[in-house]
Amino acid sequence: MLRLIAFAALGALLGGIIVIAVGPPDIGYAVAGVALPVCIFATVLSLVGRSLGSAIGASPQAVQQAKDARRLGVARIDTLRQTGTQINDQPLCELDLSVQPLNGPAFATTMRTVVPVTAIPTFQPGTERDVAVLLDGGPEVAFIDAGELSADERSRLRVPARASLPFLPLQPHQRIVDGRRRGPLLGVGRAGRPGRFALFSIVAVAAAAIVVAPYHQSVAQSIIALEDGRLRPDLRRPEALAEAQRALQEAIGHDRVVSITVTADFVIAQAPLTVGDTKTDRWEYRYGQVTHQGAASGQPESAAEQFSWSDVALDRMWSLLEEGAEQVDRPVGDASLYLVRSTDTDVHSPTFARPAGPPQVTFSIGDDYGSTSFVAPADGSALSAR
Template sequence: MIRCLFALSLGTLAASVLGDALTGAPFYRTLFFVSITAASVGLTLVLIGSAAGSAVGAPPKKVAQAKAEGRTTLARVTGIRATGSSVNDQPVCEIELLVVPRQGRGPYRTTLRRIVNLARLPSMQPGAVLVVTQLDADRPEVAIDDAPDPDWVRRAADDRQVREVATAEPWEAPRRGRSANGILHIPFVVFPVLAVVGFGVALYPAWDEVGRLVQTRSIDAVRAEHDAAAAAETSMFTPGNLAPAVDALLALSGPDVVQVYVYDQHVSVTAPTSHGATTTDEWEFADGEATHTGPSLIQPEPEDVSRGLFDASALDWAAFPALHDETERLTGIDDADDPSFFVERQVITGEKPSAPLVRTYVEDAYHDGSVDYSVDGEVVDMWGGAPSSEAAAAEEQDGA
């Protein structure tokens, strides 16, 4: 069972590494630490089990039954070697025996692995005759009797027959479901199958990315595509995302605000600290949650607060993200970096505040430009942009 769990943990460990490379999802980072811990513990237990599992003696009931059926006999030690493992400071040894059954099959050679008490090690050197019990008449496995009856002790001491058997053929019986000590033997093919199962189940959440990896054979390309899709899913410029975010903010700040700033992955609102206040605070929506972040870093002139207020709940926020694409067209700046826009009144001392404007700004490595729209999407003003763009032409005309 430990080997099965170890195989599963190896599969999930491999999946966590690939899943993290393809998606960067926190799930796979957590799975990595869980699976590597499980694999380390499993490996330790497997090594301990390999060293000691086969060295554990046969079940006492099985030995007693074999004795009752008359399968106690003598065997000569033909070789003994340490495996390099130990249990409770006692060495685990492989002991080669030449067994002479009293009935049925003739002499045969077999090897058993067991823990040898250091005090008994001298009595198990090659040439020593031991009392053993053949556990099954049709199989070669034997158990060394550590406390034989006095009669068998005398037989072992006086024996000449077993000592005089020069050699015998090894008896290699097919492996069965359980070993002589009762441990279940699982076919080796089961372990890679379990590893594949663990790998597949753990990678199921990233199955689409795995499919693209098979097609593109590039982890970097799949990761870039995944990140782009994930960013688009939460982007304020994706249809349907902005309006709920603004609604969540206005539920905290109130509908009358001074400014709403929309970024790709978050939205911020500047509004009076409280109803009628001449100071302003900030509220932010990010990662699906609206929070009050505290006072504005730059406080407006007291009289500008009331002059700049507008009812943000009355605006069609779902329509504004598309204005960014229109700004790219008007300025001739495609694929602008870090899309954003803000909504505010234009407040100039001595002049009447404007109606709320949607103010957009775009730039790339060579040019920048800006377009102001009414909340109905009409162009109010524009400047900058690439040469020969509509925005550049409008700015040139205004300056003429």
């Protein structure tokens, strides 16, 4: 189970890294910040569990059942080795044991157990300890306090030399429950390694997919952008801008806007709550998602300021930027486009001097030493510097 948790956390960590790269970085950092310590903690505990693979999982109930059934014996400690692992600052030791049960043939085995530093003298080679044999025939044993064996029983138990005994290995990661061996849900042997690897991979991929799923559109756009050598899509380009328009129009619920701001990383549309209403909200498209940001900071004076997405040739915006950059011999850089109705110049119009004329696009191309502003009709038909 710990390994499943570790791989799930690893998948979430990878998903967080992907979101950092192509989605909202703050969300990605939050996910990664939780997944990384969980992955480390679960991995460490899993490694500790592996080092305890030959330790015997003997519950007090299992020991008591062995006592009640008189499955008792004497174990001689032939060798004590420290593994280098410590549990709660106490050494995990490997013990070579020769065991003579009260009933049944003697056997040799090797087990791991935590031996407190203060108790190491009682586990020196040659020392004999009373044990409970947890299952008939062994090899699982648990050390018990002296006194369970009568003096007569203890006196007639003689542990043979280890070399003359059959060696019974412990099955790793086993617990004794109700007189039976119980192993982990996932096997630990070589035979099951391909299946475990497949399961762990599926868990990791599923965890990463869950993290990335809300930003699948951004991921898809980034994959396309990689073909052009970019990590994120440039929303000023026709395909990406068309997707932004579709998503914004769907979220807004109609096709009327008061203004559109287009940058490489995001598109902002200020749109009325309903067609013809002057109450205007701000909507932002970023990382493949639309965010409704509430009331716009500046509210239009009249519904005449509204125009339709169809009034704008979005597929011409990138061409206009390139044309402007060519005119001033500068790169497009991080130039942004701003679309809004032009000022009404008809002195006889009731909206004279107000933004009620045909929609237009403005942008600037330049560098730290200066810039040139450009304006063009929203259909991209002509570009002029101003």
